[in-house]
Amino acid sequence: MVSSGLPPSNATSDTHNNDDALVLSDDPLHPANHICELCYKFYGHGWVTGTGGGISIKRDNHVYIAPSGVQKELMKPTDMFVMDYHTREYLRRPQVFKPSACTPLFMAAFTKRGASCCIHTHSQWAVLVTLICEAGLQDSGKDVFALKEIEQIKGISRGGTGSTEIAEGGRKLGNLGYFDTLKIPIIENTAHEEDLKDTLEKAIEEWPETCAVLVRRHGVYVWGKDVTQAKTQCESLDYIFQLAVEMHKLGLKWV
Numbered sequence: 001m002v003s004s005g006l007p008p009s010n011a012t013s014d015t016h017n018n019d020d021a022l023v024l025s026d027d028p029l030h031p032a033n034h035i036c037e038l039c040y041k042f043y044g045h046g047w048v049t050g051t052g053g054g055i056s057i058k059r060d061n062h063v064y065i066a067p068s069g070v071q072k073e074l075m076k077p078t079d080m081f082v083m084d085y086h087t088r089e090y091l092r093r094p095q096v097f098k099p100s101a102c103t104p105l106f107m108a109a110f111t112k113r114g115a116s117c118c119i120h121t122h123s124q125w126a127v128l129v130t131l132i133c134e135a136g137l138q139d140s141g142k143d144v145f146a147l148k149e150i151e152q153i154k155g156i157s158r159g160g161t162g163s164t165e166i167a168e169g170g171r172k173l174g175n176l177g178y179f180d181t182l183k184i185p186i187i188e189n190t191a192h193e194e195d196l197k198d199t200l201e202k203a204i205e206e207w208p209e210t211c212a213v214l215v216r217r218h219g220v221y222v223w224g225k226d227v228t229q230a231k232t233q234c235e236s237l238d239y240i241f242q243l244a245v246e247m248h249k250l251g252l253k254w255v
């Protein structure tokens with residue numbers, strides 16, 4: 001964690017020391033506003049229950065990150081941390097909150113995939129598919145989730161930030177096709193979230209086509225070149241994970 005070098009504030013999250021200009025905007029798509037709105041929605045999906053999960057948006061040289069340990073559906077723009085993308089120093093650091101332990105993991109998606117948005121959920125469906133794989137109950141193997149011939153995999157781009165150019169027939173050029181097999185690597189959980197950094201980075205490097213990394217008994221990290229793509233992929237994957245759990249219960253194979 002890198003200190004901003006700013007003097008400690010008087011224990012409020014919105015003193016001028018914390019440069020509110022970075023987070024106050026009338027634009028609903030400003031990252032500080034957008035993160036609050038998305039977390040409110042994601043809470044409804046069960047993705048960020050009990051302060052778990054998180055989201056980060058990179059805009060130009062600024063990385064906006066929701067703080068750790070806060071009720072994600074009740075966040076305010078002034079709760080946001082803002083980091084300089086290049087120096088990794090906090091430009092804004094609310095003193096009443098802890099920086100998110102997910103920060104180095106979000107940064108991995110930004111630096112290694114050119115992503116501008118990364119979403120981390122504790123979705124029960126994501127956790128369940130990692131347990132089914134761990135128990136060796138499907139043919140995809142212990143360390144990979146795989147599924148094929150399900151329409152929704154067309155919502156997934158190659159590498160997570162693939163081209164959105166439309167091919168003849170209406171298919172997105174950079175996306176998986178119906179007959180492709182979706183594969184998402186699974187890494188083992190660690191006692192502390194930030195300790196996932198090395199294995200997550202390794203998985204991103206070893207799986208150039210993946211848009212996400214599952215964390216066993218924990219959840220999933222999903223990224224996209226922008227918020228729309230990250231959200232679409234996160235929703236598509238959650239649909240797929242839920243479907244896969246139900247398929248498993250019915251004795252159906254994923255691949």
Ligand SMILES: [Zn+2]
Binds near residue numbers: 121
């Ligand atoms: Zn987590």
